[in-house]
Amino acid sequence: MVSYRAKSLEEENMESRSGIIVFDLIVIGAGVMGSSTAYRSSKLGHRTILLEQYDFLHHRGSSHGESRTIRATYPEVYYTAMARQAAELWAEAEADAGFRVHIKTSQLDVGPANASLRAVVSSCRKTSLPHSVLNAEELSRMFSGRMSIPEDWTAVTTDLGGVIRPTKAVSMFQMLAVRNGAVLKDNMEVSDIRRDEIKGGIVVSTSTGEEFIGRKCVVTAGAWTRKLVNKVSGLELPIQPLETMVSYWRIKPGHEGDFSITRGGGGNFPTFASYGNPYIYGTPSLEYPGLIKVGVHGGRPCDPDSRPWRTSFRFDALRKWIEEIFRGSVDASEPVSTQSCMYSMTPDEDFVIDFLGGEEFREDVVVGGGFSGHGFKMAPLVAKVLVDLAFEGKAEGVEMRHFRIGRFAEDPRGNVKDYMAQVGILSSGDDSFGAVE
Numbered sequence: 510m511v512s513y514r515a516k517s518l519e520e521e522n523m524e525s526r527s528g529i530i531v532f533d534l535i536v537i538g539a540g541v542m543g544s545s546t547a548y549r550s551s552k553l554g555h556r557t558i559l560l561e562q563y564d565f566l567h568h569r570g571s572s573h574g575e576s577r578t579i580r581a582t583y584p585e586v587y588y589t590a591m592a593r594q595a596a597e598l599w600a601e602a603e604a605d606a607g608f609r610v611h612i613k614t615s616q617l618d619v620g621p622a623n624a625s626l627r628a629v630v631s632s633c634r635k636t637s638l639p640h641s642v643l644n645a646e647e648l649s650r651m652f653s654g655r656m657s658i659p660e661d662w663t664a665v666t667t668d669l670g671g672v673i674r675p676t677k678a679v680s681m682f683q684m685l686a687v688r689n690g691a692v693l694k695d696n697m698e699v700s701d702i703r704r705d706e707i708k709g710g711i712v713v714s715t716s717t718g719e720e721f722i723g724r725k726c727v728v729t730a731g732a733w734t735r736k737l738v739n740k741v742s743g744l745e746l747p748i749q750p751l752e753t754m755v756s757y758w759r760i761k762p763g764h765e766g767d768f769s770i771t772r773g774g775g776g777n778f779p780t781f782a783s784y785g786n787p788y789i790y791g792t793p794s795l796e797y798p799g800l801i802k803v804g805v806h807g808g809r810p811c812d813p814d815s816r817p818w819r820t821s822f823r824f825d826a827l828r829k830w831i832e833e834i835f836r837g838s839v840d841a842s843e844p845v846s847t848q849s850c851m852y853s854m855t856p857d858e859d860f861v862i863d864f865l866g867g868e869e870f871r872e873d874v875v876v877g878g879g880f881s882g883h884g885f886k887m888a889p890l891v892a893k894v895l896v897d898l899a900f901e902g903k904a905e906g907v908e909m910r911h912f913r914i915g916r917f918a919e920d921p922r923g924n925v926k927d928y929m930a931q932v933g934i935l936s937s938g939d940d941s942f943g944a945v946e
């Protein structure tokens with residue numbers, strides 16, 4: 510068995526135990542959550558190591574790709590407040606790095622005036638988030654006819670929106686963590702986490718036979734969280750991996766600039782979400798000129814270690830939506846490019862951010878998982894919360910009760926909400942992605 514050793518313990522000014530480095534924090538999983546946690550922890554001067562089972566920036570989890578939406582419009586008022594804090598922390602990380610990962614534009618939410626959309630407006634009001642509520646005619650005027658919604662739909666616009674470049678952002682956090690002195694190791698699959706009852710500390714072992722010792726440990730294992738947590742503690746977290754798909758559609762010739770995110774491209778087009786059934790979301794044309802990303806928020810249950818890697822679904826509902834809302838300016842016949850990705854769904858779509866607890870791990874192991882297809886925008890705030898929980902035992906400024914592990918023991922549905930669920934989990938026989946009933 511190999512134990513990770515320092516080149517010079519004195520030089521690195523570290524606590525040591527028989528020549529073995531004792532890290533302040535071991536972070537497991539280098540998606541956006543783990544990478545931003547390593548950045549935050551190392552920025553605060555904690556001796557930090559980040560362990561990833563595959564290559565850094567791999568495409569087998571949830572944090573790869575070209576675009577993620579940032580928006581503060583949520584039916585849940587606590588997410589509205591969190592997204593606003595997260596936006597400030599994205600700006601802080603960008604300032605540390607010296608380059609941008611958040612391309613700003615406005616956010617547009619549309620849909621029938623259902624309970625979810627009413628709750629979105631209410632969240633804006635309660636948090637004093639500047640917003641405008643528009644009817645179909647006003648929306649059409651605002652977008653000079655580029656978009657139209659049915660007469661009985663409503664639209665909400667807010668300034669806080671935009672695209673975060675995911676792979677670039679994860680790489681930014683990793684680069685900053687290294688710059689702050691963190692140790693990053695990939696191709697290190699964590700096989701066990703245990704407490705060293707005699708010497709103290711948390712021992713993390715890998716399938717390559719190495720061991721790392723930390724005062725604290727954060728588990729951010731994405732779609733593998735349920736498996737890893739169950740293996741080390743026996744706890745069954747209801748975090749269901751779903752395989753989902755990103756799809757890009759061709760903008761018809763002559764209209765490309767209309768859907769561009771940049772003013773230069775003529776568009777200044779918003780990031781958008783549609784609260785109908787299914788819930789549809791998208792980003793303006795940016796990463797692939799002439800294409801626009803429009804997708805359905807949902808997916809099919811999968812095992813992250815043996816995924817079907819499906820590349821085609823029946824896009825019926827999506828086609829209809831694109832045809833109607835973009836008034837024939839986008840070719841709705843077929844997506845021209847698709848990419849597979851995974852969600853980690855909880856029954857209530859709320860995150861899991863809590864101490865692992867129990868006799869063995871108590872408050873020394875913290876779990877951040879179950880980001881349910883909407884976590885990316887929150888990553889630097891989630892990182893701050895995870896680091897505060899690990900080192901301070903509490904996190905301030907965020908309503909942590911929504912993210913407790915214990916909520917599922919009280920009610921298997923988790924937090925019960927009075928508006929409809931946004932996400933469709935398709936059964937294995939259902940091929941009609943985009944037609945969730």
Ligand SMILES: Cc1cc2nc3c(=O)[nH]c(=O)nc-3n(C[C@H](O)[C@H](O)[C@H](O)COP(=O)(O)OP(=O)(O)OC[C@H]3O[C@@H](n4cnc5c(N)ncnc54)[C@H](O)[C@@H]3O)c2cc1C
Binds near residue numbers: 563579850
């Ligand atoms: C198609 C798609 C669109 C999305 N759109 C948005 C959006 O517009 N806005 C938004 O805010 N969010 C969005 N999300 C959600 C967001 O991307 C995720 O919430 C976020 O990326 C989750 O990050 P993570 O770090 O928890 O998981 P991951 O990125 O999967 O990272 C977990 C990491 O842990 C590693 N790991 C697992 N087990 C082990 C182990 N035993 N040892 C070592 N390493 C391990 C994995 O290999 C992986 O790298 C979207 C997600 C998808 C898939």
